Amino acid sequence: MGGGGMVADRRPVLVTGGTGKTGRRVAAGLWARGWPVRIAARSVAPAADAVRFDWADRAGWPAVLDGVGAVYVAYAPDLAVPGAADDITAFAAAARAAGVGRIVMLSGRGEPGAEAAERALAAAGQEGAGRDGAGFAWTVLRASWFVQNFTEGLLADALAAGELALPVGDVPEPFIDADDIAEIAVKALTEDGLGGRILELTGPRSLSFAAAMAEISRLTGRPLSYRQIPLADFLAGLQAQGVPGDMRDFLAWLFTTLFDGRNSATTPTVPEILGRPARDLARCWPAA
Numbered sequence: 229m230g231g232g233g234m235v236a237d238r239r240p241v242l243v244t245g246g247t248g249k250t251g252r253r254v255a256a257g258l259w260a261r262g263w264p265v266r267i268a269a270r271s272v273a274p275a276a277d278a279v280r281f282d283w284a285d286r287a288g289w290p291a292v293l294d295g296v297g298a299v300y301v302a303y304a305p306d307l308a309v310p311g312a313a314d315d316i317t318a319f320a321a322a323a324r325a326a327g328v329g330r331i332v333m334l335s336g337r338g339e340p341g342a343e344a345a346e347r348a349l350a351a352a353g354q355e356g357a358g359r360d361g362a363g364f365a366w367t368v369l370r371a372s373w374f375v376q377n378f379t380e381g382l383l384a385d386a387l388a389a390g391e392l393a394l395p396v397g398d399v400p401e402p403f404i405d406a407d408d409i410a411e412i413a414v415k416a417l418t419e420d421g422l423g424g425r426i427l428e429l430t431g432p433r434s435l436s437f438a439a440a441m442a443e444i445s446r447l448t449g450r451p452l453s454y455r456q457i458p459l460a461d462f463l464a465g466l467q468a469q470g471v472p473g474d475m476r477d478f479l480a481w482l483f484t485t486l487f488d489g490r491n492s493a494t495t496p497t498v499p500e501i502l503g504r505p506a507r508d509l510a511r512c513w514p515a516a
């Protein structure tokens with residue numbers, strides 16, 4: 229599945245979220261294949277292979293897209309927030325106008341709010357393709373929760389302190405390794421065969437947060453526990469840490485909506501595409 233020839237277009241790949249969990253890995257994978265890369269984020273110093281990019285600054289997009297052959301889209305903060313579908317619609321139109329041939333977009337599994345953005349991408353890609361050559365190939369990667377949320381992201385400090393507290397009960401989640409997402413993104417950006425598809429990507433097994441913390445504790449030999457807390461306590465904790473209101477609202481929605489069992493099943497997609505098992509969470513905590 230998904231085995232295709234190399235894409236002939238060797239123009240640079242624009243990697244949005246290029247300093248983030250998946251973007252950094254996508255850029256590294258492209259460089260490893262000898263592919264030219266343009267890292268895009270708000271905080272990068274402009275350079276030959278890096279460009280300042282802000283989802284809130286549409287006027288800046290044409291310059292960022294100039295000369296680009298393909299784009300990895302990691303929208304911030306999430307495709308389910310209000311305005312995301314509008315931004316993706318406008319970005320896809322700007323990408324078409326710039327002659328971009330291929331877009332791979334990261335999305336969240338089980339997020340109905342993200343589907344409008346996914347549809348907008350697919351519509352812009354298909355429109356005109358084969359007639360005026362103005363369409364682009366598109367692939368959506370709908371990923372489950374990243375293992376790297378525990379090591380590099382939102383929850384890393386809690387794990388370092390020895391206790392994770394979330395408003396989530398005993399719901400299993402097939403945590404996925406961001407390296408697997410990036411490997412598939414690089415394949416979709418540089419090879420034919422994955423265009424026009426929405427891929428549901430998960431890790432190899434599903435664990436509740438409590439079971440995951442118990443396993444990480446065993447692997448590291450350090451005490452680590454999980455506690456389910458009321459949503460109000462979680463939100464108060466975020467406020468005390470200075471997390472802005474719109475992000476608190478988003479996280480409240482995320483933890484009260486997505487962890488209802490809808491995403492608990494694993495999918496065979498990662499092994500089907502990569503020809504090997506999905507990376508297991510245990511890999512990130514080599515036994516002490």
Ligand SMILES: NC(=O)c1ccc[n+]([C@@H]2O[C@H](COP(=O)([O-])OP(=O)(O)OC[C@H]3O[C@@H](n4cnc5c(N)ncnc54)[C@H](OP(=O)(O)O)[C@@H]3O)[C@@H](O)[C@H]2O)c1
Pocket residue numbers: 244245246247248249250251268269270271272281282283284302303304305306307334335336337370371372373374377381
């Ligand atoms: N974490 C998960 O478990 C999970 C699961 C499924 C899907 N996702 C999706 O993954 C995406 C996030 O990707 P990620 O986890 O790889 O990134 P990340 O680690 O959250 O990092 C965010 C990246 O986006 C950039 N960024 C933030 N705000 C921006 C803005 N306004 N304009 C332009 N760039 C901005 C950041 O750099 P600057 O701050 O320098 O701009 C950084 O490079 C979201 O769409 C999320 O829905 C996440």
